[in-house]
Amino acid sequence: MAASKSVLVFHTLLPEFEYFRPKTLQEALELLDKYKGDARILAGGTDLLVDMRMRIKQPKYVIDIKGIDELHTLKYEEGKGLTIGATVTLDELLNNKIVKEKYYVLWDAIRQLADTHLRMKATLVGNICNASPAADSAPALLVLKAKVNIASVNGTRTVEIKDFFKWVKKTILEPNEMVTSIFIPEPPEGAKGRYLKFVRSAEDLALVGIAALVANPKDPAKRIVRIALSSVAPTPVIVEEVEELFKQDKPLSELAEEAVKLVMSKVSPITDVRATKELREHMVEFGTRYLLKTLLEG
Amino acid sequence: MGTKYVGKPIPRIDIDKVAGDAEYPYDFTLPGMVYAKLVAAPYAHAKILKIKYDEALKVPGVLAVFTGADFPFKVGIYAADRDVLAREKVLYYGHPVAAVVAETLEAAEKAAELIEVEYEPLPPVLDALEALKPDAPLVHEKLHEYKHAPFIYPKPGTNIATHLKLRKGNIEEGFSKADVVVENTYYEPLISQGYLENWVGVARVKSDGTVEIWSSHQSPFAVRNLLATSLGLPIHKVVVHHMYIGGGFGGKAGLLLEHIPVLFSMKLGGRPVRLELNREENYFYMAQRAGYYFKMKTGATKDGKLIAHWGEYILDAGAYADYTVNVARSVGLKPFGPYEIEHVHTDAYAVYTNKIPTTAFRGFGLMELYFASERQMDLLAKKLGMDPVEFRLKNVLIPGKSITHTQERLREDAGDPAGAIKEAAKLIEWGKPPEQPKEPWKFRGKGIAAFWKGPVQPSNAASSAIVKLNDDGSVDVLVGTGEMGQGTITSLAQIVAEELGIPVEKIRISPERRTDMVPYTWQTVGSRGLFSEGQALIRALEDLKSQIKKVAAQVFRVFEDQIEIRDGKACVVGEPWECISLAEMALGYMYPNGNTIGGPLIGRGSHVPVRTSIPDPETGKSVPAPFYTFGAGAVEVEVDLITGRVKVLKAVMVLDTPAINPLLVAGQVYGGTVMGINIGLLEELKFDKNGRLMNPNFTDYKLARAADIPEEMIFKCLGVGQKDAPYGAKGVGELTMLPWPAAIANAIANAIGVELYELPMKPDKIIEEVKKQRPELLEKVREALKVKG
């Protein structure tokens, strides 16, 4: 739909573009550098192609990175962490034992992300780069303190996932940069996590998504509690103060009540076509309460 | 039943659908076909000042650009209020203002972007109640010029597209006798039929003036009639081809957009033109379902007898009310559930607004009505301190005795309304409180709703059928009813099999219909198919059988009444070894010496509804339908106060009718149940303050998924038949959807004590109303979620 025009045209066909399928990362980065803002990376395509048909995005060049072997890494190093390449699909992660056992909160989020068919194509890196406030994997990656590995012809850099999102559908990526992988450090010893997704029906975008990670709840010295949310702000957010709060040696019941207030004060949900602000606030409050009770007492 | 085929769960005959070669209009192409693309206005209400399209015409492959000025006339079925393309002004956000036709869709889409329109925005009216105010902007200033059916009552100078009155008894007297009165306003938003095949039409005009169209429609003969009338063509010069369609649910009843490719083909020297909508276009360019306000005041005596009902029913018809005027007639003539009320006074209005046009949807307004009226029943029962089931049974219509809202005495074989309510109550274990789940934020409750419906059709809505006997004793059946998934053709094949004693495999009912080759039927709507085509078909079979008997009687030198037809043979009664096969006589019976008698055997039969009459314009007094199916639905729900979601755990449906095919009826029940529940809980077309539709896609217009269905769905047919119905069977397709929103709302009230008056009962609404009506419940949940330690 062309919004600025005096007529609405609802397109059936995708806009025209030139298609590249590089074999190496270097080749991809050179193309990206050459076409800068006019190019888009195609991994799973499950978001990009929709936005293109709707004419929300109209890249002149599409760079399909699925032919690049080095981006298809899925590597776990004991004591260090897990590296997930840019073309690893959600389905591959869902079927990966390490992800399910070590990074349950991420597995739990992926399980609820889109549907079986889309997960065959969609990638974790794509979910992050699309930068939807409703991205299901983002809260999980936030509580796991994931790092985003970025490359361009000028070199590589790594940023914390919490610094990666800039605004609705906007990331800190420069036009000539792409994400090559996500690195998730070894989770805290004994950590348990869950992703609670509020939906309207069995297949939906998150009205509110809450990821929580808890380790050693009974031991104030070693206790770690982290909470991150989707669909409550222009970007997915982690409420960093929660982790600080739970370092205090106070009764859990008290800390939990304070944590709920803290989370409520740090989010700014809006009313949109999917839910009202009031419902989202309710979900944030009761969802946080539910997760804290389940994980702190469990 | 002592039958071999009727009443049995025989698999559907349209099995090409699982093989992959079933053909839909979506798959249909013609050589040399060109592509049309519509472009629409981004204003809900605006004057069109200028349309510029010279740049569009320059795109290679573009053949023409059309605007409203090219087609200075209106089309429609009950109220001819539709422009081909907007003329003078646009009436809703997404109203087509121009169209491009090009050699390829790609060129058409490219050119469409280059059309420029200048508008002068006008204040829109976006709410039906607002539209009724005297100073409201008028959607149709020239309403007085529009043609309409005689039973439609538009009010020029207002936004009223029709007004239906129903008067029975004396309403003042009624309320003076009432001991308890319940008065409420109910609201239901516009929703979408949500069929999967977007509308497609391929049309061509031949040199002799014949117009041919292949399109996604429910009713080929209605399309033919309306195309011919709208375009001033002789009926026989319009040939409508019906194929399988990917769902209709009322949204493809009547004339759709067929006139557009036909007119374009006419202007382009007969080139075949294809107009295929994508999903967004289907939301904007096809008609959706109206929104509703029901204002109701219902009174009962203290011993639990309904005594008076007053109502004002206001349908938000959107920019075009073409078909919705008849939906207003549906709720206007059946203004309450299956109960006898002495004094009834209701007014139903279809009102124009600057929103998406509206049309029929499965149930034709009655699911919407029963949400309100079956809530009234529960609220009255509560006030009376009576059990809701007992209250319903005390007032339920009694066949042979009760006088309906339209002052018709119900025929004695009309069905079993009370039996349906009783059976539904039994199956949901009414009276036994649901077991509450261990999570203290989840609450369970039960609810029930009763319903009735007959087809809303003109009193002369006819059907016909032809049965041809083939050389090998197989049979071709010709009917005009459309196949959109409901499965009528399988049931009709069962009737043929039963009557001729031949297996279903020997019967062909082609998925294709062309209006010049199959016999007439009025429309495929209103759950009338089986009842109407079925009767016509039985008459056609009688006709065929009498011809068979005539031939056989001559061969065996006996009277015709001494011939019986069994297992595909005509035999002498009492001497089953004296038979000739139907194959032997299909094309004429030949004696050993070559002499031949009979001839190709063809049976024909017709049906028109009996007793149905035109409603009195002042009171609605009439026999509006040839049958009513009665039933009841009951649910057990679970309300989750963390998520705000309502889950239907168990859904029970009882229908009074016999089933020709229990497997097909089961499919209708499960499908209608899941659809009705989803409408109750989730579905709405959302508009912003400028009248823009916000959710024209499946991402935000939520349809139910497999994991959303109730854990348990149970249904039962009571088998109480109407004598003139085929094997007693009445329609079920729409009926299966009617009770759910009401039953769910009643169950929610039972579960958490929150009364709801609006659809959908989505999480936002549940939590909002709990905060207003039962805030202590949320406190309880907070308490339960307190962390220990």
Added chain:
Amino acid sequence: MAEKLIPITLKVNGKEYKVEVKPNETLLFVLRNKLNIKSVKGTCYRGECGVCTVLLNGKPVKSCLVLAAEADGAEIITLEGLAPFGTLAPIQKAFIEHGAFQCGFCTPGFILTAHWLLTNKPDATEEEIKEVLSGLICRCTGYKQIIEAIKAAAKYYKQDKQKQ
């Protein structure tokens, strides 16, 4: 922009096709309009409904969100490929016996998805069946008879697995 055609090879239902595609043509578009495989339908064109489901290298994907160019070299199974022409696979027969279709528009996607699920997991639970089907939309049936058909067909896939 000059339209550059991309030559690709697709192996569809065991048959190899060499076809030239435009970059912006989806796999759905090419299967229907260039290879004339019409069982593959489209309706939402945004990955919601799954009527365009095909098995791409053995996995169910929504072909409206796959570029034809991306699928170069892939093996594709559509409904036509489940059984030799004129015969029906057990899953198709089960759909008939259980009344698991009405208008039929979504049916190809459901059957292919069910076939994939049962091939990989013939002992799938009802929960798992519902979960996998939830990527698809059927507006007619209410899903119950589809689920019943899939459960009934599972025995054939179990037998196949045992034979292997």
